[in-house]
Amino acid sequence: MSSTDPKAFLPAAVAERVTSLTIVNRRAIAVVDVGGLDERERSELEQAITDILADREEIDEVRVAMTAERKARKIIAVGSGKGGVGKSTLTANLAIALARKGRKVGLVDADIYGPSQPVIFGNQGQKPVAHDEKLVPVASRFGVPMLSMGQLVEPGRAIAWRGPMAAGALTQLLDAHWGDAEILMVDLPPGTGDVQLTMLQKFKPAGAVIVSTPQDLALIDAARAGQLFDQAGVPVIGLVENMAGYACPHCGEVSDPFGKGGVETTAARLELPFLGRIPLDLAIRQGSDRGEPPAATDGPIAEPFLAIADKLDAWIGANS
């Protein structure tokens, strides 16, 4: 039996995936790390190794053993109790902020009743293509590939599907060619409906972030959304307060149209971490509408998103 340096037999790009190569009685056994590769990439890699090794004079037979994922892909769900509290804005900006920190992140817009991510990412015109009956995510300018129901249906057409169709749509978005993405940020529809249940049953998230505005009613619903994750054994990573404190663009005076600090108080009451606060700022709305998400900029408006992404990044690191 002889252990061989894979680099002596295989091109560097292939060899770096081969954790061991042994040749015994003219039979080559290659152990290959296929972490982060989708099915198509795995079979292409297997084929390439087999072809190259089988071509060698001293080898009659090739066996390729693929090892488990190097890093399992983590789903981070972003939920809210109510609609319109900024869940899509937060999901997009956290995904971009994590990508800026060097994470490989994909984004799924599972808010099938009101998909807004193509607008935020400024790629409305692009349609994902299918390969091997799976969708290929659409690239974005921010290094975050994404898939949204908004790319599959005509813009502006209300989607009013019943449960099974919604569940099927979610499956298509999540079970796509995500390549080497280690994290999938999922923008859930508001509330606790069919999509959330499919998500919990079929694609259990590693953790959930809950966003709320500071009003009492939004908070009650946010607590309910938190409960759903909790019951399903999905850790709530923390709560985010959005649309907190409005700085008047004319006089600079800060007011609190939706109250102040309510989310932090609720987080403390529920014994959940509080991840941070994002101000109500016209620039956030305008940037989102223009396809220029604040987290992709270097302005002060990026800061609250980057700070929350730091905490999320730490959580992901501690739970890997």
Ligand SMILES: Nc1ncnc2c1ncn2[C@@H]1O[C@H](COP(=O)(O)OP(=O)(O)OP(=O)(O)O)[C@@H](O)[C@H]1O
């Ligand atoms: N901090 C903020 N400051 C100013 N505008 C904001 C802020 N957060 C979100 N918005 C704006 O509020 C609107 C609703 O935000 P968003 O679509 O992110 O909410 P949502 O919770 O995902 O809503 P839905 O559930 O309806 O999809 C958007 O126009 C968005 O640009």
